[in-house]
Amino acid sequence: MKLFFGLAAQISIVLIVAGGASAQQPQGNASMPQIQGKINCKECHTCQVPTAKEPCLKQCPTLTMTHTKSAHALVEAPDSLLIDEIADTYQAVHFNHKRHAGMAEMNDSCSVCHHYSPPGHIPPCKDCHGNETNPNNLRQPGLKGAYHRQCLSCHREWSHDTKCVVCHLPSAGRPLSATGDDSTDIVGRPHPVITTPAKKVYDTPYKEGPIVTFQHKEHIDLFGFRCVDCHHQENCSYCHDIQRPATTSKTQEQVHAVCNDCHKADACAKCHDTKERPGFSHNQTGWPLNPYHNEIDCWACHPTGKKISRISRMCVNCHAGWNQENFKHAVTGLKLDETHAQMDCTDCHADRKYDADPVCKDCHDDGRTAESAPPGIKMQHRSQ
């Protein structure tokens, strides 16, 4: 804290010297407010000459500072808050702060609600908003308006409901947050489980290929996209609106924007077709996955964070530790008999081409193949 005040004072001195010129702050300090453009000292300080000891910071500045996003981690946020200013009229509102803070991560973080915060700490609503509207600052709503605006700006957008009981419970009810939501890590932050569609089929006005099949689940499961990677800067009601119209009036550019993040260089036919397309199958690549490989994540074999491309089919590409001594042939679905188990790998797999058919004719001249006379017992895989 001491360090912080020192830094804050330093900034203010710089600002005084610069006389309101553009404030260039050193990067990389999380507790310092990041302010864009020109700023008047009085936006944050109440006295003429702020010092390290007496920075005289305003409790309620009226300048949006983006430091809340970088300087405060979600873990610092209080779990839940009890709003009981009018407990004599309504039952106290049990506000699940942490979950809302988590959802705010999809947007502008803390500053979605805590719009004006002095450097260093995020004041609760009632520190700035008085019980009554301040006649000297009619722009700022009182506490009642501040609470209701914050809650209803989102809640009414998706439920189209403004009934008091959405938050205020009749005296016999139980607090809303006691419903015990499953805070599963979906968007990288706590959020109740989201059911994602497997695919979305769009009928577009593009004549040569009107049908676009978007494999939604594949983008999550195969390519490891998180919700926020595509659904960024979307407000809560984008998902939660119960009356959301099926069609939205987006421009061609807006419609393609989200796909273009990755598919910019692709031709139209990459997505547009005359019929619905099946989802991805590894068989299409000429390398049908065996039951073991079928169960593992794409990124276990393909390099993480890169566009998936063809990789070497050599087992040792991934299984670097495999050698003649420790390799158990049974994992391939064939447990070698004693005779064959004694042999070298290269006796059957010429030139270490394990994906090609094994060579039998070097020892057997009866024209047998590994299929017609297996050199051991075929195994039943656990998933089959």
Added chain:
Amino acid sequence: MGITRRDFFKLSAAGSASLMAGEALASDGAQTALNPNSLGVLVDTVACIGCRKCEWACNDANALPTQDLKAFEDKSVFARHRRPDAGAYTVVNQFSDPRDPSKKYSMKIQCMHCNRPACASACIVGALQKTPEGPVVYDAWKCIGCRYCMVACPFQIPAYEYDNALNPQVRKCTFCATRLSQEGKKPACVAICPNEALTFGKREDLLIAAHSRINASPEKYVDHVYGETEAGGTGWLYLAGADFNNTELPKLTATVIPNLTETIQHGVFKSFVPPLALYGLLGLIMHSLRAEKNGKEESRHE
């Protein structure tokens, strides 16, 4: 016709000069400056959630026939645009944003408590008056039921108790004038608004607050404070997220509506100059006609 062309121009110039003097006097009298402490309400339709609690509070405060507060949660009334009437001084209507019809804005309507109310100007008995505090108040005792106020109001607000045969009154939002002056409270609708979409205060301060909200969130608001200049300024001011043309508020210029009529009507009787000028003109004509007649008779005698 004995009057010469030269005489006619002389007379008409004198007459119109006296009329113009009267007009100048009349407009001086009409342009009373608004009390700087005049009160108003800022209606922020972006913050309004359409909960209709203001409707209930208004009915309750003005002893109008009303239902239980819970009945006002019914949103089906938004299917049509309602108007304030003798039994409801304020109503909330919903309108769509023309850019995105799925977005709905709610707007409360009531008497605008104009700075220069046309209703008060039209009232021939002074039953409607703009008070220095801001409210435009009605005195049922003075009212003769001519309903000129209903015709004059550019917002078509005053309603009439047509179903009351014995003692019908003109009914409109009172700005809770009694609550304000005697009980020191806010208007009932402002007090109940959960989202503080209604802000009560001095009109001057509200205008500052309104512009400051627009500047702070230009993406949310259209840069227009309805009522700042409309009809010469109104006590109730509106902020909106979409163009006001789409709402029920009429498109008005800054013209002070009473000025259109008062300049003529008040001018005619102001300081008695026009009547005197008119009689003077007639007198001059009579005088010149008589002089001509006398002259002719004299010449006949000769």
